[in-house]
Amino acid sequence: MKKTILFALMAGALLFAACKKDKKEEPTPSNPVNPNESEVITTMKVYIKDSVTLLNIPGSPFIFKDPDGDGGTAGGFLPTTADSIISLSANTAYLAEIILLDETKTPVDSISNAVKQESAEHMFFYNNGDNTFSNSANPYIALLNGSGIRITYADLDSGSPQRGLGQKVWIRTAAATSGTQYPFKVTLRHQPGVKDGSFAPGETDVEVRYKVIVN
Amino acid sequence: MYAQDCSFSLSGKITDQDNGELLEFSVLHIKEINVSITTNEKGLYTFGNLCKGNYTLLITHFGCEDTTIYVSIEKNTKLNIKMPHSFNELSEVDIVEKSVLNPTQTLEKVEQEDIDKAKGKTLADALKGNSGITSLNTGATISKPMIHGLQGYRILILNNGIRQEGQQWGNEHAPEIDPFMAKNISIVKGAASVRYGSDAIAGAILLESDDLPDTASVTGEVNLVGFTNGRAGVASGILQGNFDRLKGFAWRVQGTLKRSGDMATPEYYLKNTSTAEKNFSYTLGYHRKKFGAEFFYSQFNTSIGVFSSSHIGNLSDLQAAFNSAKPQDSLASFSYTIGRPYQDIAHELIKTKVHVHTGLRSRLYITGAWQYNIRKEYDKHKPKNLLNYDSTKADLDYRITSKTLDLMWEHDNIRSFRGMFGASYMNQMNVYLGRFLIPNFVNNTWGAFAIERFVRHRYELEVGVRYDEKYLHSYYYLSNVLQSPFLKWKNVSANSGANVKFSKDLNWLTNISTAWRAPAVNELYSNGLHHGTASIEKGDTNIRMERCYSFISTLSMRKKFLDADVSVYSNYFDGFIYLQPGSTPELTIKGAFPVFYYRQTDALISGLDYKFTARLHKQVSLQLKGMFIRSQDLTNNTWISLMPSDRAEASLKYSFRDSKLTKKTYIGTGLQYVNKQWRVPQNGDYAAAPEAYYLVGMDASTTLQLGKQEITIAISLSNLTNKKYRDYLDRLRYYSDAVGRNIQFRLNIPLIIYDKKN
16 A cells, blocks of 8 residues: 555656646747847958058958858858968968857847857867867967968967967968968867867867968 | 267358358367367368267367357257357457457567566667667667668657657657557558558557556556666556446556666767656546547656767868767766756647447547647757857757547448548647747648458458648748748558468468658758758758558468568658758858758668577577668669668577466577668768677566565666677767667566455
């Protein structure tokens, strides 16, 4: 009999735990949710300025736009595909800054500001596609193998210890590449709780492949 | 005293009471002299050299009720006997025929031993003991059953006669059912569309609760299960009874609680693979002689952690995951925590069923059901730009409400015909509250069917036909403009089959059918990124319905020393809907992603299932079972992806003799071989199919008789050698090894609290 009571209690307890239902969320076919309510990154702008004059170099900002974020309509470089080629001068220093936008929102939402606020769990990486990193400690330095381009992080995150963020970087070119285009990949990695200054942990938020040529 | 005269004969003819058919192979037994004979092809029998006296004559014939006749022999006697069929239509209490299933289809019961071994695991795990059944998995905790390589929309799951309506479109969406609720599970292999609805192209899975008790009693059952892998605990109980004072009323309550932690591969724990489950159901029934009604309510709630390394950013991440020996989030330590990403699912079912006897041999059933399914999926991270992000709200949130009404009238033998006629209607509404993946929709479906069966003792013939109409109104945004396409389909399904009983122990059935399926919303409209597979899936609004022509033939033998079942099947699809890899990746801000398009092709899926059980000795039996399957894309001359590879399993079982204290005691061991899936389309996958593997298992069980109380204790070991492997049909194979050794402990305690019979 004890078992009966025990079981009845168990069953009773379960009976009261009915489905959590929200009356106002009853299905209504005429009212689908507008899809653009979650995180969407539509646009990446790479501003490259001469480090002395602080003027944009020709073609800057280099824009990649994916009008509805990943999925849906495909993305592309603006205004033409040729804008994926970044032309730099030999033996010159530049200052570069990455701006990320969500242009589906009105007003346009700055994702790069959100990244800066959560800098301890994000990091930008620059390489030729091999995801290697020459110096994963302060000062953070990336070498673009082949082109001789050296990228030095100009900002640090808010974590402890402080690590590079890479939203702002210095670019220093070496000798001219005699017309050869080298891959130049910009990646934003989301590394909550696992950021250690290297590429591998976490997952990719943004990945855009430019080409670079040094004249 | 006089010399006993023993020269009399008893002879006559055995016929079917209903249709006058002459019954060959009827066995007649005279108890007093222990002599048995069999009727000839004209149904005639003769006993000779009988002495004067009274005899008890026992007549048996398969498909008929055993009949006992007392005869007094004083001279040569002629006795013609009409055999009644073996259903309980004249029974005192109302018994609902369970023979409503089409007997010319390959219908397999899932063996109790397989149901027991899968206790605490998923529904698909219980079914996999039957050859031809595999599953599409996302790790060890999410499992979708597959019949002959087909899953999802193409099979129907019937929970106590109600078609389970959840979010079937996702490969990581497991059926929302508590397997503990089902006393019997059976599988219809091959198209079951005529009876169950146009979607059941590949078959149906039928889960049935036990009948409610019909005598005054309170009984029950407690099941306790523990697992070493995942350190899981499961408790499930049933309590049922029949009211002594309220004649005809019976009730049942049932519930299951389950908690499991991180699963372990042979080398590491899989982070965030814990699950929690809480299910219950209750039933109230009222049965009188010619009328019965049943009310059923069930609720299924589960939270499932999704292995955190399987949520990735882009294709480069996926390739990195595949190239690393260990996943990023492999852990050295165990945890019960369910963190992000996870799924939170609830399913509710209310059912009312009424049946009325419309004559001595016919019944009318009316079933109405309401189902509500909530699927919430939480992403690994919150969106960056939403400062007011409410982390309690799901990122993907789907709610589907289904209302069904079914009418069915069935009749037992009228002359030699048995049959059923029915009509069904379903209204379904889906709404999403989170991110868009599939649209909101309203789906209205109705259908009507007729099945007639010509039943003779040696063979049965069956013909069925069904007509369905489906109306689908969808709503979604495309570039901020509301789209509301309306589509409709109507078509016919048909089925014909034969079941030939060569003898009592040899049976052959063949079924030819055609069935169709309307494309589902994701096949039409999906347009999004799947984080788990780093791919973009694109629906196509031009997709038309899919038509299948299928053939299945099964030979079953039940001999004293050997049971054998062999099925061959072939399904030809006109417009098979599948995902085709695109030739160029799509560029997004997250990098390039492969694109998969929903396309249609002509496909041929054929195969063979086999199962042999040899009883080598009174206590030793050997079983061999397995399947071969070939899935061809005929249009593109390639293979279809995500199909099971050939596999086989051999097992040996030793049963101990019963003793005063123990019964049903056995120990068994099994070896399972799964071949590498060599037959995959080129460029259709990110990584080659994993290698073939062997798994060793062991199990033992005994039922103890402790006074009046029975207790069954069992132990099952899976992946005994802790083998490191990956399986082609496991979505997590890109990221991690499959789970390692697992030891399951089971305790089953039947309860008899009160029973008037005793």
